[in-house]
Amino acid sequence: MSTDTANHDHHSHDEGGAHGSLKGYLIGFGLSVVLTAIPFWLVMADVIANPTTAAFVILGLALVQIVVHMVYFLHMNPKSEGGWSMMALIFTLILVVITLTGSIWVMYHLNNNMMPMSPGVTSAAP
Incomplete structure (x- = not known):
């Protein structure tokens, strides 16, 4: 068997999109925990007096958490x-x-x- 034929038998995992690593999953998990704990603390400690402002801050942090989940756990990017x-x-x-x-x-x-x-x-x- 020639080397050209042998090289065609190997498939790269990079063709199907990005796969996660332990470091990437740990970073995503840490960010998720922090982005969950901050709104919980804001509500429980009554840090923001204005309910409208609190709602916008919590919704903003929720949107950031959605992006974190999409990037670190679903591995979504424009190239995938x-x-x-x-x-x-x-x-x-x-x-x-x-x-x-x-x-x-x-x-x-x-x-x-x-x-x-x-x-x-x-x-x-x-």
């Missing part, structure tokens, strides 16, 4: 699987945003249009 996994993620996010926005819009309008009339009011028109 020729970019198709990133395109699938973007498509999924667009569908989720459309679904959530549409649902909130429908619920808002149902709430406004289906409210019972006050006593003494005979028509909904002004």
Whole structure:
């Protein structure tokens, strides 16, 4: 068997995308723990007085944690699987945003249009 034929029999693991290492998993785990502990501490210690600000800080940390999970555990990057996994993620996010926005819009309008009339009011028109 020639060396050319022998070299074609070996397959590289790099072709299928990035695989995780113990160091990468430990970094992801550490970041996940920290990104979970910080919002927990913020809420339990009542560090932020304004509830709106607290909600935005917690949601921001949640988004960071989602990115950490995608990078360190799902190994998603623009180069993995020729970019198709990133395109699938973007498509999924667009569908989720459309679904959530549409649902909130429908619920808002149902709430406004289906409210019972006050006593003494005979028509909904002004």
